[in-house]
Amino acid sequence: MAIAVSLVALFGLMLFFLLRSKSLSYGAAFIAVMFGFYLAATGAAAPMNQLTKAVVDAIHDL
Secondary structure, X not given: OHHHHHHHHHHHHHHHHHHHOOOOOHHHHHXXXXXXXXXXXXXXXXXXHHHHHHHHHHHHHO
């Protein structure tokens, strides 16, 4: 669990700087996929799913 959290932080930071510098390439896509993969392995996965469901439900109710 501790390794997954540190990898989420590392990939998230790398993705932030890649997106900020508008350096979108295959490497950035790989970083984004790995960020999502490791984020799903942490305790943040359930709240992220709940937030996404709430947003989709709110849009659907409009």
